[in-house]
Amino acid sequence: xxxxxxxxxxxxxxxxxxxxxxxxxxxEQPAQQVSSGVTVMALLSKMADANRELNYRGIxxxxxxxxxxxxxxxxxVRDGLEYEKLTYLDGPEREIIRQGRQxxxxxxxxxxxRGIDLQFNDLQSTRLEDHYNLFIKGQSRVAGREVTExxxxxxxxxxxxxxxxxxxxxxxLMRSMLVAMGEKNRVLERFQFVDLELGVMLVDEDLMxxxxxxxxxxxxxxxxxxxxxxxxxxxxxxASWLPPGFVLAGYQxxxxxxAESMVYSxxxxxxxxxxxxxxxxxxxxxxxxxxxxxxxxxxxxxxxRDFTICVVGEIPSSVAKQVALSVAPLQ
Amino acid sequence: xxxxxxMTRSDLRKAEAVSALMDGExxxxxxxxxxxDIEEDxxxxxxxxxxxxxxxxxxxxxxxxxxxxxxxISAAIAEEKSPVRLVQxxxxxxxxxxxxxxxxxxxxxxxQQYANQQQDVPLASMDASSPEAELLPLPSMLTIPQIPxxxxxxxxxxxxxxxxxxxxxxxxxxxxxxxxxxYLNDMMLQHTENAAINxxxxxxxxxxxxxxxxxxx
Numbered sequence: 001x002x003x004x005x006x007x008x009x010x011x012x013x014x015x016x017x018x019x020x021x022x023x024x025x026x027x028e029q030p031a032q033q034v035s036s037g038v039t040v041m042a043l044l045s046k047m048a049d050a051n052r053e054l055n056y057r058g059i060x061x062x063x064x065x066x067x068x069x070x071x072x073x074x075x076x077v078r079d080g081l082e083y084e085k086l087t088y089l090d091g092p093e094r095e096i097i098r099q100g101r102q103x104x105x106x107x108x109x110x111x112x113x114r115g116i117d118l119q120f121n122d123l124q125s126t127r128l129e130d131h132y133n134l135f136i137k138g139q140s141r142v143a144g145r146e147v148t149e150x151x152x153x154x155x156x157x158x159x160x161x162x163x164x165x166x167x168x169x170x171x172x173l174m175r176s177m178l179v180a181m182g183e184k185n186r187v188l189e190r191f192q193f194v195d196l197e198l199g200v201m202l203v204d205e206d207l208m209x210x211x212x213x214x215x216x217x218x219x220x221x222x223x224x225x226x227x228x229x230x231x232x233x234x235x236x237x238x239a240s241w242l243p244p245g246f247v248l249a250g251y252q253x254x255x256x257x258x259a260e261s262m263v264y265s266x267x268x269x270x271x272x273x274x275x276x277x278x279x280x281x282x283x284x285x286x287x288x289x290x291x292x293x294x295x296x297x298x299x300x301x302x303x304x305r306d307f308t309i310c311v312v313g314e315i316p317s318s319v320a321k322q323v324a325l326s327v328a329p330l331q
Numbered sequence: 332x333x334x335x336x337x338m339t340r341s342d343l344r345k346a347e348a349v350s351a352l353m354d355g356e357x358x359x360x361x362x363x364x365x366x367x368d369i370e371e372d373x374x375x376x377x378x379x380x381x382x383x384x385x386x387x388x389x390x391x392x393x394x395x396x397x398x399x400x401x402x403x404i405s406a407a408i409a410e411e412k413s414p415v416r417l418v419q420x421x422x423x424x425x426x427x428x429x430x431x432x433x434x435x436x437x438x439x440x441x442x443q444q445y446a447n448q449q450q451d452v453p454l455a456s457m458d459a460s461s462p463e464a465e466l467l468p469l470p471s472m473l474t475i476p477q478i479p480x481x482x483x484x485x486x487x488x489x490x491x492x493x494x495x496x497x498x499x500x501x502x503x504x505x506x507x508x509x510x511x512x513x514y515l516n517d518m519m520l521q522h523t524e525n526a527a528i529n530x531x532x533x534x535x536x537x538x539x540x541x542x543x544x545x546x547x548x
Binding site: 051060062064069071073084086096098107108109113173176189191217249250252258259261263265268270271272274281282283285286287288289290291292293295297310312313314 | 495496497498499500502507510511514515518519521522524525526527528529530532534535536537538539540
């Protein structure tokens with residue numbers, strides 16, 4: 001048992017080191033290589049499917065601001081349902097279990113990433129290409145697999161850029177860097193597989209929690225996309241300003257331990273608006289960040305009641321602030 | 332089973348032909364007949380195979396093509412085992428320390444760049460994108476530069492286990508600070524779930540997640 005573990009750790013380490021240095025070497029590659037016949041949208045669409053439809057097991061790293069985390073992932077599809085288990089390999093033992101997502105269920109974010117032009121009753125029509133320039137930048141290698149480098153450059157200052165490495169064979173996202181565009185473009189976070197096994201036979205036990213400290217993630221709090229369905233009527237609030245391209249992707253009414261929330265996505269970036277009646281925050285204004293995630297909280301008085309409005313997401317903080325200040329009761 | 336015990340005259344003749352063929356003592360007519368017989372008869376083929384094995388092993392030159400599958404499998408199994416043993420041997424105390432040391436080097440090396448980034452030194456930078464450049468079909472907008480390798484000692488304390496939420500506003504009162512931290516952590520966690528459901532990169536939001544939620548959430 002320990003033998004296998006040692007071999008595995010060693011293997012993962014070797015792959016990690018290789019991946020790490022191959023990453024440094026990207027600059028030496030010819031800057032512009034076009035793989036003919038493959039459109040970027042087709043690649044992104046394939047990527048959207050791959051992450052959910054494949055059976056795989058692997059180890060990925062996640063880095064931001066001096067933090068490096070290693071996570072093992074097991075993903076399995078059975079009877080049209082997705083099962084996933086994430087195990088944090090360093091720090092306190094913890095696991096995340098995601099169960100029973102319907103494979104056929106498409107969310108708004110999925111649809112946008114697939115390049116499907118959404119037409120809602122009260123929402124503007126939007127496409128990914130309207131807000132990002134998409135480029136295929138050639139081939140590379142991540143975790144020992146051939147990948148296509150895709151760069152996603154925002155057309156405005158309302159969102160971040162992405163450097164993605166997409167597995168050539170399967171379309172799985174092998175590496176992704178979130179980049180704050182500016183005079184000095186800064187990488188805010190890096191996600192990267194260091195080891196990946198595809199098509200592995202996973203059994204139920206592989207996807208069950210094994211440590212006490214685990215969390216079972218909410219499976220279906222966002223509705224599947226249905227163009228005929230009207231937006232949720234329970235909503236009491238609206239953002240009167242939204243960055244172009246972001247559409248309402250989910251709504252969560254207030255319940256025990258959870259704030260009322262609205263989720264917006266442009267296909268790649270996601271932000272949430274939380275409205276809390278309770279005075280959780282004793283400050284008039286909070287600007288906070290953690291890695292790529294920022295939060296902006298403000299207070300709003302409505303009919304002699306104070307509400308905390310908080311916008312959280314992987315978006316520039318000025319955008320979050322503008323959204324938060326525009327939130328008002330829906331009437 | 333009866334076949335080996337009671338060889339017919341014809342079988343005997345064929346066996347003799349194979350033996351002769353092995354020794355290179357056949358004329359052209361018998362050669363063709365022997366080859367045809369070998370092709371049609373499993374027992375003869377086995378015999379032919381055995382003769383070759385014996386011959387090759389006597390000359391100490393067992394060619395791979397002649398070894399049968401079972402021996403190749405056992406060879407593969409033997410090979411499979413050896414690296415494990417090697418690794419094990421390698422992981423004796425001294426080796427183990429060496430590996431640990433190299434891990435530290437890589438980790439510290441990696442972390443330093445991100446620590447740099449905190450001081451506004453980019454890990455990677457994209458070329459400043461002018462509006463004109465955006466119109467070109469393939470501008471080289473995202474170039475990832477070489478990261479300067481620097482020798483770092485682990486005592487510099489750059490290694491960060493995890494970070495609290497950084498709050499821009501100054502909070503002097505500890506209780507308020509903790510409360511705001513808790514609130515922001517909770518919001519970020521709820522956002523994580525939202526983001527996981529609403530993007531196709533579901534595992535990435537969870538990688539961002541700071542802490543596991545408390546019981547009852």
